[in-house]
Amino acid sequence: MIGFRDYARQSLRNVYPVAANLQPVVSEELDFFVRARGDVLWSCELDADDIVTSARLIGELDPAQRSTFDMARELGTITAPELAARFTDQRIGPTAWNNRLSALASKGLLVERKQGKSKSFSPLLEIA
Numbered sequence: 452m453i454g455f456r457d458y459a460r461q462s463l464r465n466v467y468p469v470a471a472n473l474q475p476v477v478s479e480e481l482d483f484f485v486r487a488r489g490d491v492l493w494s495c496e497l498d499a500d501d502i503v504t505s506a507r508l509i510g511e512l513d514p515a516q517r518s519t520f521d522m523a524r525e526l527g528t529i530t531a532p533e534l535a536a537r538f539t540d541q542r543i544g545p546t547a548w549n550n551r552l553s554a555l556a557s558k559g560l561l562v563e564r565k566q567g568k569s570k571s572f573s574p575l576l577e578i579a
Contacts, residue, residue, distance in 0.1 A: 460557050467559045467575050469493040485510030506576035519551040528573040
């Protein structure tokens, strides 16, 4: 799963792999594996109509990535300059915010969209 996710995110920019309808034992093993790698990926349940339910992250983000991901979840669509302007108390510039957002996008957690010369980011799924 991780190898495919990494390949898709590097080669197929509009493909965002998500693990769906995992059995509990598989989810537990996958969580153990991605945590050991310091990685994370999306998991969810799909109902009979292929509607996403119970979206969650498997694995664990480091504190900086976690806070950035939580901000993206809370704010919806964001840009690095918006985060830098909004959170001046953290003394993180637009380049650092962009690096954090891009790292989350490379993991498939955020969707990256070009907006002129800048990029916007939004969560791929909503956490239930």
